[in-house]
Amino acid sequence: MTTGTDNSQQHTNHTSAFSSTGTIANAAHVTHRENKPHGLKGSLCNYQDKARDLSRRGFLSGVGVLGAALASTGLSSLAGCSPASAQAASKESWLPEKWDYEADLVAVGGGGGGLAAAIQGQDEGLEVIVIEMLGVTGGSSAICGGGIGMCGTPLQEKLGIDDSPEKYLKDVLENSAGPMANEANIKAHIDTVTEMYDWLTGLGLVFPEEGLLRSQGNNTIREHHVEGGPGHAMQIIRDAAEAKGAQILLNTEGTALIQDPATKQILGVVAKQKSKTIYLKARRGVLLATGSFAANLEMLEQYRYGLGNSKVICSPGNMGGGHKMAMQVGAVLLKAGFNVGVSVGSAKGESGADIGGLFVQGAILVNREGKRFIDESVGINSVGPTLSAQTGGSAFQLYDQKFADIFWENPSNTYCIRKHVEKGLAIKCETLEDAAREIGCPVDALKETLEKYNADVTQTGSDSVFGRKFCNAGGGELMAFNQAPYYVFETVQAMAGMGAGLWENEQFQVLDQYGVPIPNLYTAGEIVQYTMLGVDTTYWVNKTHCGWGWCGAMNHARQIAKRLLSVESWDA
Numbered sequence: 001m002t003t004g005t006d007n008s009q010q011h012t013n014h015t016s017a018f019s020s021t022g023t024i025a026n027a028a029h030v031t032h033r034e035n036k037p038h039g040l041k042g043s044l045c046n047y048q049d050k051a052r053d054l055s056r057r058g059f060l061s062g063v064g065v066l067g068a069a070l071a072s073t074g075l076s077s078l079a080g081c082s083p084a085s086a087q088a089a090s091k092e093s094w095l096p097e098k099w100d101y102e103a104d105l106v107a108v109g110g111g112g113g114g115l116a117a118a119i120q121g122q123d124e125g126l127e128v129i130v131i132e133m134l135g136v137t138g139g140s141s142a143i144c145g146g147g148i149g150m151c152g153t154p155l156q157e158k159l160g161i162d163d164s165p166e167k168y169l170k171d172v173l174e175n176s177a178g179p180m181a182n183e184a185n186i187k188a189h190i191d192t193v194t195e196m197y198d199w200l201t202g203l204g205l206v207f208p209e210e211g212l213l214r215s216q217g218n219n220t221i222r223e224h225h226v227e228g229g230p231g232h233a234m235q236i237i238r239d240a241a242e243a244k245g246a247q248i249l250l251n252t253e254g255t256a257l258i259q260d261p262a263t264k265q266i267l268g269v270v271a272k273q274k275s276k277t278i279y280l281k282a283r284r285g286v287l288l289a290t291g292s293f294a295a296n297l298e299m300l301e302q303y304r305y306g307l308g309n310s311k312v313i314c315s316p317g318n319m320g321g322g323h324k325m326a327m328q329v330g331a332v333l334l335k336a337g338f339n340v341g342v343s344v345g346s347a348k349g350e351s352g353a354d355i356g357g358l359f360v361q362g363a364i365l366v367n368r369e370g371k372r373f374i375d376e377s378v379g380i381n382s383v384g385p386t387l388s389a390q391t392g393g394s395a396f397q398l399y400d401q402k403f404a405d406i407f408w409e410n411p412s413n414t415y416c417i418r419k420h421v422e423k424g425l426a427i428k429c430e431t432l433e434d435a436a437r438e439i440g441c442p443v444d445a446l447k448e449t450l451e452k453y454n455a456d457v458t459q460t461g462s463d464s465v466f467g468r469k470f471c472n473a474g475g476g477e478l479m480a481f482n483q484a485p486y487y488v489f490e491t492v493q494a495m496a497g498m499g500a501g502l503w504e505n506e507q508f509q510v511l512d513q514y515g516v517p518i519p520n521l522y523t524a525g526e527i528v529q530y531t532m533l534g535v536d537t538t539y540w541v542n543k544t545h546c547g548w549g550w551c552g553a554m555n556h557a558r559q560i561a562k563r564l565l566s567v568e569s570w571d572a
Contacts, residue, residue: 094261096279099268103129103247105564106269106282107557108254108322111139111315112550113289113524115237117557118246119203124565128246129280131271133253133317138234139291140315140497140526141550143353145414146230147215147223149547151190153197155207156222163220165190175217175473176545178534180335185532188506193555197224200554203240205233211411215546216360216379218474223547225411230550231353252278254321257286257521259329264512265519266329267570283569285520287560288502288510289553292526293320294495303336303500306388311494313345313354322527326502329521330512334531336500338542345494346425347394354425355496356397356489357414359383360546361407362471362479363399364453365491368392370436370445372453375466377473382539384493396439397426397489398450400481417487426489435486454480474546497549499530499542508560520567522560525553 105121107114110132121128130137151168169190177183201207211225226233242248249271256270258279269280293299295318301308323333346354359365359376365383367373367390374386387395410416420426429435432450436443453463457478462469470476502523504510509517529552533543 094258095267096258098279099281100278101129101247101249102281102283103127104282104284104569105129105287105561106131106280106285107287107289108269108271108325109139109287109289109291109317109525109527110134110137110238110248110250111289111291111525111553112141112234112237113553113557114139114287115234115241115246115557116554117287117289117524117561118241118248119237119244120558120561121564122241122244122246124561126284126561126564128241128561129249130241130246131249131252131254131269131280133251133290133321134315135250137238137248137250138231138315139317141553142231142234143313143315143351143413144230144496144550145355145357145546146225146233146412146550147213147414147547148196148200148226148551149215149218149222149545150193150197150224150551151220151222152194153207153222153224155197155209155212155224159209159212159221161212161221163222165194167220168193168218168222171217171219171474172533172545172548175219176533176543176548178543179537181534181543182532184506185504188508188559189532189552189555192559193551195558196551196555199558200226200233204236208411210409213410213412213415214361214471214474214476216472216474217543217545218547220474227411229353229411229413249273254288254290254325257325257329259518263519264330265570266521282520283571284564284567285522285560287557288322288326288521288523288527289525289557290320290322290527291315291318292498292500293323294318294498294526296320300495304338307495310388311345311347311492313349313351313494313496318526322523323502326510326518326521326523326527329518331510331518331521332503332513334501334503335535335542338499338535338540345492345496346420347490347492348425349423349494353413354423355414355494356420356425356491358397358399358403358407358417358489359491360472361415362476363397363403363489364450364481365395366398366439366441366446366449367395368439368441370439370441370443371449372465375463375468377468377470378536378539379473379544381499381541381544382536385539385541387491388493392440394490394492397491398435398439398481398486400483400486402483403479403481404487420489421487426487429486429488431484432486435488438488450481454482497526497530497544499533499544501526501528501531503531504528507563508556524556524560525549529553529556 104126105128107117107130114130118128151163206227207224213223214221215223253272258268266286268282294314297308299320404417407415407417436446456464457480510521
């Protein structure tokens with residue numbers, strides 16, 4: 001049985017919840033009476049009713065509230081006991097009476113990360129189970145903008161684009177790192193990302209030439225978009241996982257991690273299937289790939305004032321369940337106070353498939369006064385807070401017909417103008433007067449704004465009002481907008497994703513508050529992917545990097561599955 005390093009001396013303030021006879025860290029539902037775990041020898045139920053009255057804010061803070069709940073019942077927490085008493089705990093007292101499922105790897109979350117781990121794990125000869133709280137797989141991966149950042153690909157070579165991991169790393173460190181970045185983790189991703197193109201095309205995904213785009217943070221053109229869009233791609237990936245023998249359990253929500261109280265090793269997962277509690281044994285490891293908590297407005301508001309008013313366009317499964325499960329076994333949440341989601345949501349859209357970020361390709365943003373208000377090249381995260389500050393809480397992307405012709409057909413949800421027009425997200429306006437009416441701004445102000453911008457771009461190639469020099473941080477030549485008709489896309493701050501996540505090392509292991517790996521616990525995807533990037537100290541938001549999230553989720557997960565081959569399988 002693999003136990004890893006014995007860190008019991010360092011876990012005296014561990015945030016797990018223990019019964020008097022053992023441990024189960026019930027994170028997502030510890031305060032809900034209807035979700036009491038009945039199958040364990042020893043129960044949390046006798047203190048749940050009191051914990052129920054504690055504030056959710058306090059609950060998320062971890063040990064303080066759980067410790068208070070335990071103390072109020074007279075129960076002792078092994079997390080607060082001496083190492084000797086923890087070692088003395090009987091194994092049988094905290095293991096389930098029986099396991100309902102068993103695999104080498106249990107992946108919690110059926111998006112890009114969980115399914116990629118399933119495919120790679122099965123290819124490596126491991127048994128993999130994926131559990132997904134919703135009735136469908138895909139998660140936010142299926143409704144994201146669709147960009148996959150890869151370097152040194154055959155498509156780049158075909159189009160004469162010279163790229164390499166060294167160039168990619170340089171771009172990320174220059175444009176998306178900085179304060180609070182984790183360069184070792186950034187490098188760990190980029191060192192292996194060259195495998196992704198062959199892996200994805202080997203599954204049947206196709207990358208058309210028109211889908212290779214310049215994007216935010218990339219000085220080299222490397223954001224690849226898949227034919228048919230991310231939803232189509234995720235169906236192919238799910239089919240591949242099942243064809244290779246992975247078991248996928250839908251409508252199955254992970255609620256807790258089962259942890260050895262002495263060694264801190266993660267041994268399995270507790271999950272809910274409707275009214276039934278099930279126990280899944282993980283012989284080699286547990287992967288948390290549950291996405292962000294961008295759909296949990298209460299949780300958002302707890303970490304940053306004002307985010308609770310955001311429009312949610314991510315997967316409804318992004319409720320922070322994985323974050324809570326991990327924090328209850330000692331994991332640390334990073335950068336939540338700086339968190340802002342991908343801020344390019346359509347005011348009229350319903351999901352992440354309705355995002356539209358044409359301003360990072362060169363379009364301009366104007367408000368209801370008919371004025372620009374920011375250098376649009378700063379990117380989606382930094383634009384977000386300024387959108388909600390505008391009159392009416394939104395602004396409008398504006399571009400003309402010659403710009404629309406460039407992006408009319410595009411495999412990306414973010415940049416396909418035809419899709420935007422057909423969905424009614426982008427409104428075609430025959431004249432600037434029509435555009436002003438659609439925006440609700442004075443036509444003279446809009447004309448003055450556009451005339452100034454066009455003159456600057458035509459005469460100097462850059463904007464003199466806000467200092468914009470490029471389409472985005474990766475470059476791109478600006479263009480004047482003077483060819484009717486014009487297009488208007490109302491844009492709001494929207495939670496399509498987020499930058500806050502768990503602390504991990506370059507081996508993709510979750511770390512506790514002391515920086516020590518929690519044995520056999522791994523993460524992939526939005527729950528961790530953006531924490532390695534830096535913070536924008538001008539706007540105090542997490543930085544993002546186009547093409548980083550979806551690709552990172554899958555690449556992380558694949559590397560984890562490979563690493564599990566060197567982890568000894570435990571049995572009990």
